[in-house]
Amino acid sequence: MLEQRNKTHAKMNTCTRLVIGVAFFLIGVFAQIPLADQLKCRLCNNALELRDCTKQAICDNRTEECYMEQVLTETFNTVYRGGCQSRDRCKGGTPVAIGKREELIGCSQCCSYADDCNKRLCGIRPENTTTGQCYFCDLSKSVQASVTDPRDCITLTTCDTDQVCSVHNEFHPGSATTFRYGCQNKYICRVLMRNVFEFMLRCAGISSAECQHDSVLCDVCCGDGACNYDDCRILKGRLFQLWTAGKLNNDTLQVIP
Incomplete structure (x- = not known):
């Protein structure tokens, strides 16, 4: 019984150390980006319009830009993906080739002139607008x-x-x-x-x-x-x-x- 209890405590301690380690790692990552070089970008994951992009990513403006992609999926749906992307990849222009499986990237644009600048890229529908x-x-x-x-x-x-x-x-x-x-x-x-x-x-x-x-x-x-x-x-x-x-x-x- 005592041996089983010790094993349980050992597992809990291992999990606790893992959680604390991940937390310190994430803190360290963001701490490495000086405030003056932080660029906030709208984070979109298969969004249908801008109101679906409810979070922001913190990018390193020295090496990254905000991006937005319009993607035609293998199920023939039009979705948007956005966040941070390396400046080198952004220099590649607008790809039109087949991407992952049968997905087609119809538009890919980058920006870095202001926080949240990718909310007006690739024709993603703005918030609080109607069809007309x-x-x-x-x-x-x-x-x-x-x-x-x-x-x-x-x-x-x-x-x-x-x-x-x-x-x-x-x-x-x-x-x-x-x-x-x-x-x-x-x-x-x-x-x-x-x-x-x-x-x-x-x-x-x-x-x-x-x-x-x-x-x-x-x-x-x-x-x-x-x-x-x-x-x-x-x-x-x-x-x-x-x-x-x-x-x-x-x-x-x-x-x-």
Whole structure:
């Protein structure tokens, strides 16, 4: 009986030491990152939208950045994964190759300019927005003018029921590209996006003058809430990946769950 009791105490002491050891290890890891170099990033694990990402990761801004990925899973669901990622991996750009098993990464973006900056990457749906809301930065109509950095557009509007979100890149020789955000008629957008996708299919792997010219001019529409955040060209590439994977509704221009 005494021998059994001693064995039980020995096991408990071992578990206690293990727990304490792990706790000190974690404390040591975070203690190694000076406060000035800590970058808080939104942590997403197979999230459907931003409200599913309820935690933050503490990254080392000297070697890491925040990232967000839009993933098409083997079960044909669109999910988002985000957190910390090495700067070296972030330099690799947007991968479109097959990842784990039959998963397709449709978008992968990084940022390090501010805490929580990855909450506006890869088209993840923002918190507290509805389907009919769109980013709205247009000098002729909005209280906020067109911007030279997509991050600067913070104005939202509720579009009419026959409209969806739109974004337009304006290019002026000798000046920075500006981005105009707003609402556009659904019928016009359906025709526009059909032509955009057909053009991209035709230009895949081709370096003709016509295809190169498209890299400057851009107009894009999308049907989900606040989906028109980003550089028009980046958004176009993301929507094209969804469309080719059969995950974009041609009529509503919304991502198919």
